[in-house]
Amino acid sequence: MLAKLRSMAVLGIDAFEVGIEADVFDMVPAFTIVGLPDGAIRESRERVMSAVKNCGYEFPPRKVTVNLAPADVKKEGSAFDLPIAVGLLMASGQVTISDLNDFVIVGELSLDGSVKKVKGMLSMAICARDMGIKGMIIPKDNAREASVAEGVSIYPVENLSEAIAFLQKLEPITPHSTDLGALFNQARKYGVDFKDVKGQEHVKRALMVAAAGSHNILMIGPPGSGKTMLARRLPTILPDLSLNEALETTKIHSVAGLLDSSTPLLAVRPYRSPHHTISDAGLIGGGSYPRPGEVSLSHHGVLFLDELPEFNKNVLENLRQPLEDGRVTISRAAMSLSYPARFMLAVALNPCPCGYYTDTRHNCTCAPPQIQRYMSKISGPLLDRIDIHIEVPALTYEELSQKTPGLDSTSLRNQVCQARSIQLERFGGKKKIFCNAHMESRHIRKYCDLDDSCLERLKSAIEKLGLSARAYDRILKVARTIADIEGEECIRSPHISEAIQYRSLDRKLWLGDT
Known part of the structure; x- marks a missing residue:
């Protein structure tokens, strides 16, 4: 019998969906996981076997194959333990579950069947929300983190038996929610x-x-x-x-x-x-x-x-x-x-x-x-x-x-x-520019216009200190910030002077020239 479930993995800081396929058939007993699993996933065989037995179920004495799709993307971590165990019980005919397509299942299993916290849960919850998935079955210790991503129902579980009972609609679980406003203030x-x-x-x-x-x-x-x-x-x-x-x-x-x-x-x-x-x-x-x-x-x-x-x-x-x-x-x-x-x-x-x-x-x-x-x-x-x-x-x-x-x-x-x-307000229409330090050359030319007195003072400093072109731009950016602090629309000579004073290491004193 073949069972299919949905889970999540993290690549970088973003998550992507992983399909869990479990199949059990009559052959020499074995437990194989395919789909570019890392060492932690390959070791899940031992965790899943012990968790299934310690929760009162039977581990099938047959050939068990688990596929993690897409098969060409490397997966890592222990977050697939819980969905693999659920898929194994479904494929072996011990439990019957419908509407699994509405849920993403994530969690690491202990040998006694309890579900442990995993990394990257917020990324997974945000991905599930964006994909329109209705709910996530996750470890209880990850519930507060996942509930920050509003728009997806979070169902925390403590062990494999609780997850199975919820999926079979035998025991309801109240979705976990978080008040973001109160959380921010706290x-x-x-x-x-x-x-x-x-x-x-x-x-x-x-x-x-x-x-x-x-x-x-x-x-x-x-x-x-x-x-x-x-x-x-x-x-x-x-x-x-x-x-x-x-x-x-x-x-x-x-x-x-x-x-x-x-x-x-x-x-x-x-x-x-x-x-x-x-x-x-x-x-x-x-x-x-x-x-x-x-x-x-x-x-x-x-x-x-x-x-x-x-x-x-x-x-x-x-x-x-x-x-x-x-x-x-x-x-x-x-x-x-x-x-x-x-x-x-x-x-x-x-x-x-x-x-x-x-x-x-x-x-x-x-x-x-x-x-x-x-x-x-x-x-x-x-x-x-x-x-x-x-x-x-x-x-x-x-x-x-x-x-x-x-x-x-x-x-x-x-x-x-x-x-x-x-x-x-100044950079409101420009992408990826939120403050003066992020300005590029074209922005400096536009927003750091100088009068004659500022130009003369800047010229004198550059000739005496031997500043590089990048240091020249830094001085203009800092002067623009000082003018903003003072509420000035234009950069004035005192702003340039203060910005020049913030180039201490450009002086020969710091180069050991005594």
């Missing part, structure tokens, strides 16, 4: 605030400018000056995630297996801070079956790289494509996958190996050649892709002991949101 909270940071008002200003235009930022200063503390608070002044942004970001984390049952939807912008020992695949993504890396997990959020020169240079050079394109493409012999990677890059570094080159209270023990080698670990093309460079000096005792809190995140975020609203 989850949209940050545990940190800029008011906790004492002093460094000029750095807060630079971070606000960076957030307002989605510009990449570099902070350079001695140890203990607060670079990491400031970076950790950068997401708190970014505009709130929209529902579409939240869904896209959550899909990536779901595919990576980073969502827990208590967090079905990411309502705050992600903040990722990988260690400097990270590999190429860890940062960009990859593997034999590609997985999203840190740049994709930072999508719509902040990627912070602390102690930038300590990262492997080859790893840093891989950042060029996502910084320019907002996507990462991973190519393998059998497939090519693209992951979204539109993030703000924030990096921090010391001015020299010992860290005290610019600190007036400590003596630097580094020779000029050491400083030169240390800074040369960061390539010019990568620096050119960072719009804002800001110095973070060590705090004085007076700044540390002050009791008056500085600007809080809410005040800074209000200014950022006002500037972003101006940019959204």
